[in-house]
Amino acid sequence: MKHGRIVELPEDFYIPIPLDTDNISSLSPFLVPQDHLASAGTYYAMAAFTFFVFVAGTAINLLTVACTIQYKKLRSHLNYILVNLAVANLLVSCVGSFTACCSFANRYFIFGPHMCKIEGFMATLGGMVSLWSLAVVAFERWLVICKPLGNFVFKPDHAIACCAFTWVFALIASAPPLFGWSRYIPEGLQCSCGPDWYTTNNKYNNESYVMFLFGFCFAVPLSTILFCYSQLLITMKMVRQTTSYNASLTQQKAEREVTRMVVVMVLGFLVCWTPYTAYSLWVVNNRGQTFDLRFASIPAIFSKSSAVYNPVIYVLLNKQFRSCMMKMVGMGSGEDEESSASQSVTEVSKVGPA
Template sequence: MAPSEVSWAELPDDFYLPPAVAGPNITARSPFLVPQTHLAGPGLFLAMATFMGLLVMLGVPLNALTVLCGARYRKLRSPLNYILVNLAGANLLVAGVGSTTATYSFAHMYFSLGPAACKAEGFTATLGGMVSLWSLAVVAFERFLVICKPLGNFTFRGSHAAVGCALTWAIGLAAATPPLFGWSRFIPEGLQCSCGPDWYTTNNKWNNESYVLFLFCFCFGLPLATIIFSYGRLLLTLRAVARQQEQSETTQRAEREVTRMVVAMVLGFLACWLPYASFALWVVTHRGQPFSLALASLPAVFSKASTVYNPIIYVFMNKQFRACMLKLIFCGKSPFGEEDETSTASQSTQMSSTSSSQVAPA
């Protein structure tokens, strides 16, 4: 049978290759059995392995330090910091399992660990990614409630943080579990060296289109809308305060710092997740259109870069976390003479004295 005549219904359940590259003996090119050099040259696999390896070397220690600091230092046990630690835990799951497995597979140029490991990687990466996305949305919404005060003098307490963290994991499980039970499936994607939900095939057995639309709307669109709405309102509020205090250099500087931070947050979110979500949605809505599997690997790989930018933006711009990390690394002493902040801006600080630390996760 010619490659162009291979039907999707005849492909093995554990993986998918487009008919143009599957060949007459599909199983012989299984990503679990042989290097996928028919999809790209060894140089591209090496480049992917190197990039994923860097994400592991940076993402695992950064997020592990965040979790350790949150557990060790009592001063960091504020309600909002619980969500930051929750975010770091989700990132650690993605970097420690998803990125590590992908690094190993790209280095071998095929998913040599087998179908069971593929499902495990797809599940953990999806779970950690969804928890991460919704943690960012919870942080943004909390900042909106505290700074813009739509509910009056709202105080974000530990119980609110616990509910927020539990909600992120509940949503993550709701998003990652269905492919294990027949609503879509986890298969190798792109260059067949990392695994994710099946957004390639049209086999009605898996109901892939509905699952991809569910992920795009509920697990990407909704948290993105929450982030844009919350930080948009936050910036408008800060600009109004700055206009009222035009003579205050501190207020003007705080507005500029917060603006830069918010822009970094939104751009980082979009850079990591928009290509992946958009490409999957395009494939679903343009069935039959040719696309490059090598190109399809890039969005999946870049989405895992969020495990590095998240701690940099949300933690390293936080003086408390930064000081505690330095103390933990250098056995109680900061090599840069950075003082240990015992308290950051109060959650209920009045808007007339707004500073950048009020907006940054405190």
């Protein structure tokens, strides 16, 4: 980025402009390419990446929903939550990634300031539903496997209630900028929109909103995930130590599978959201420090890629879902895998105190 000064327009955008430019409107991210921020090649590379996220994320999440509609065997309590995750991912890929792709291809946000607010809200809503869905999946695994409530049975009605819970909490997190607590503006290279964590405008109380998002939508879901999965691993280790040798072989296999899934789940969560969270917190707590908006775009866009690798982790590593997907696209009957999946689920579900 060339040397310049930071200029804020109260309602629309916040960008660095060249020192020799006095006409701010001439550099509006809603009107002209933002070539003073990065090269055209950078914009086109980001356009290619967001196009991939849009196509892959939309396809795999639509397939997840379609499989659940077609195959009744997939309508279990856990799979309801996975479908909820898929719907949230569709919101991110179809709205967030699509608009970002078109804007990066044109090197500015071509849809205007009103669409910026809508895109920022919809992408944030989908992202928050996704985050809380991951926490709900962890909570469900804890209830089913560790049995902290004894013989309590997690039923589809409970899963539907949990899905509703994720949307309510997501609305609580994403709606405030529409009503004056912070605001949605172009971020990074000005081709996607998100909450304003750049400015200290007292009118919007941006700093308090960023801290609210950090605590309510990152720290709490992450703590839930880490607690539930740590308890799950401890429970499975105890079962392995108290069972006979022959029985423990089966449990060891189940424990390895769950351990691998847990590691991938937690890493996926951290890889998706830690860069975006860390960068926004750094900017909020280092007011006056210079920063390159090109690097601000990377975590913002990368968080949208969760629409692709979330279903890979939570769906394609689910043997039953994978089997049904293969059958739907005509790549095999999947009968053996379905049998194996049912056996594996039965084994893992038996882990824990009676």
